[in-house]
Amino acid sequence: MIIRAAIRSDLGAILRLLRDLGDATHAQSGTVRMSSAAVRAWTRIESDPDRSVLVAESRGQIIGTLDLIVVANLTHDAQPWAIIENVVVDAGCRRRGIGRALIEDALDRAARAGCYKIELLSHEDQHDAHGFYKAMGFAYSAEGFRRYL
Template identity: 75%
Template structure:
């Protein structure tokens, strides 16, 4: 199947493609004309992430191209009979691949992974201005059940 999409755990050689996608979130440094800027800080962060057994960066790949990513973190917990819970962050789909099931497939894999390790819930945050994203999250089974607060430091 030439157009088949696979969802898999990211590997180090995916880092440039992941950084390219993360620019869509609007808070990353712009790419240089020669490609995505891969700072030493990004490489150090990736090394920490790939060595964390409770962290998974997932990618969606089609025809050898990374077209989506998300970050899944499992959090140890003392409530709910010490069942863990999970956080999804940095879900991004390449603009040319949006509305094609990529985000849904990534989230389904994240939910499956969280369930397999015994998480009792999975959470994500989305900026209040992203109404389209909120409709998508509702359509894939997430409920707007809390109000989030942040403090940047």
């Protein structure tokens, strides 16, 4: 297995994985709908030097993904911080160290970018994920709020 930055040809596989997050961009037949909105979003993502979509690849198959965003900052001596989003490992490949490898790669990239912290949010119902994140050294440190627009 390798962890690498995603490329445009990975988009379909990434969208397939994101189905597990309840993303509504997929057809009910289980096939991935490559919408023009997704392609436009990917174009923006791949041109952003502060954003990395990582993939875990094994035997030519994308089996995990993670989105890392480095955020410019005015506090902490202008050191950036990072956020991890959209962590997904293929259901048939879980508990094999793939999520750990993705997180470790993201932590390394954030450290190399000079980030002083890295954050992630996980839905309150994802108890297994919470245990995993704690095992990776993340601490529960804030109460989160959202407002959907």
